[in-house]
Amino acid sequence: MLFDLALRRLIRIGTLRVRYPDGVVRTYGGGPGPEAGMHIATARALRGMTFNPALAMGEGYMDGGIRPEGCTLYQLLELLMINLMSGGTHPAERAMEMLRKLRRRFDQLNPAHRAQRNVAHHYDLNGRLYALFLDRDRQYSCGYFPTGQETLEEAQVAKKRHIAAKLCLDRPGLEVLDIGCGWGGMALTLAREYGAHVTGITLSTEQIEVARARAHEAGLADRVRFELMDYRTWNRPVDRVVSVGMFEHVGIDHYRRFFRVVKDALKEDGVALVHAIGRYEGPASTNPWLAKYIFPGGYSPALSEVLPAVEKNLLHVTDIEVLRMHYAETITHWRSRFAGNRDAIASLYDERFCRMFEFYLVGCELTFRHGGHFVWQMQLAHKPDAVPLTRDYIAEAEREAARRSRLSA
Incomplete structure (x- = not known):
């Protein structure tokens, strides 16, 4: 046999x-x-x-x-x-x-109409599903665990502060483009806690409705707007660009276009931060089950596939950080919450769907623990001196954000 x-x-x-x-x-x-x-x-x-x-x-x-x-x-x-x-x-x-x-280049061809269909496959599911296993802010990306003992809520707050620190939001009123804004949590945080004016763009109709409602409920609709828009249609400069958990859906044939959009969107003294999943072992392909049932058109690239596209666009890489086990810890929390709400999720869909999602969460956690995947954060700018010369400013900005949060509590 x-x-x-x-x-x-x-x-x-x-x-x-x-x-x-x-x-x-x-x-x-x-x-x-x-x-x-x-x-x-x-x-x-x-x-x-x-x-x-x-x-x-x-x-x-x-x-x-x-x-x-x-x-x-x-x-x-x-x-x-x-x-x-x-x-x-x-x-x-x-x-x-x-x-x-x-055939991976064919599988990852993501023109605008196909990209929207791929996004709808996973992100336009019943909105209650994600509320049943994500944190309160619906952060559907890797949390940040400075000590490893954080709750899911604390880790996602820490992630947003870590990214905000790298965006160098040193004064209120900065305009930020959030590419792949999800349910709006990052955009709302940057507006509420850092005084930014944010435009979040997504291809998910489910996410855009939730994000707009959240902005209205938070009293931030004058500083945050959300648009159903493909990133390739953005056409004006802003102070900062952020993209969290979206680059995996771009497709390898579109990397140069993505970073050209980032470059053109940044003012001369601007800063961008891209947060995405990568792989250690070099170029490969997406697991076929994951591509068929969870993320059609998705791919987590090796950095060797990403950096040439950055270089071709003459952007300066001012910082790269590798977050190794943070996503494994994040998904551990998601799996626990999914299991605790399994009956409610089954009532939204069915047993087969629950098994599909369980397999997805288990497989992804193990991929980050044993399978050579990690999360990278890449900071980009037109000028090499757009950010401070050492990384000390990142921790200082995080401490200041935590201090402000305590004072306002």
Whole structure:
């Protein structure tokens, strides 16, 4: 059996027990390390795991054809990922990855109409869904954990302060463009706490409605506006540009255009901050299950794919920071909240949807813990002296923001 041979090559660390559709149980590995088990309940699931496991694993879990046995989904996927990252191989997966690399430019073509469709696939879901597992501000991106002991709410406040510090908002009245503004939390924070005038743009109709309502409720509609707009249509200069968790949706063929928009949007003394997911191992492709069910057109690039586009646009990189385990910690909180509200989420959708989202959250957390993904923040400017000469100003600005928050509490 081909799948049996593949697992014998793959599992080198720990022990995996597999119960096959005919009831036969086989054990793989057996050395030191974690233990897990799975039941492949159908012949269809077994075929998928044999010839396209990166897609079939998630689909099998969603449909009930693959189930963890004697362990949690997290423990099962962790065992598999540890072995994949340690050099274990699945011959079919290696071949499929080569094919995905060959077609990745096609898969990531994101003209405006396709970009809007891709955004709607994930972000125009029932608004209650995200309220049930995100923080109160609906920050759907990596939090910042200075000590590792922060709550989700505290980590997301810290993230916004960290980004605001890098934007050098040194005086009120600065105009900021927020590319991919989500539900408006960053834009509202910059207006409320730093006196900025912010325009947030997104392609999600669900997000734009929520963001506009939040601005009105907060009494900030005179300083914050939200537009349903593709970033490529922006055409006037501002003091600052920020983009958090949007660059993963740009597509590799559009990187130079994205940074040209950033360059043209920045005034001569302006500063930009881009926050996105990257990968350590160099250019690759998006997991096929994630691309099909969660983020069509999405891709987390290696920095080696990003920096050439910055250089071609003659922008100065004034700072790059790598946030290593922060997203893993963020998703741990999301998974816990999702599990605690699972019945409510199932009432919005169904059991299959819940399984899909569980697989997504578990897989993403493990990708940041073991799979070579991280978050990068890149600060950009026209002039190398647009920001202070050392990074001390970042911590100083964060402390000052925390002090103001305590005084206003």
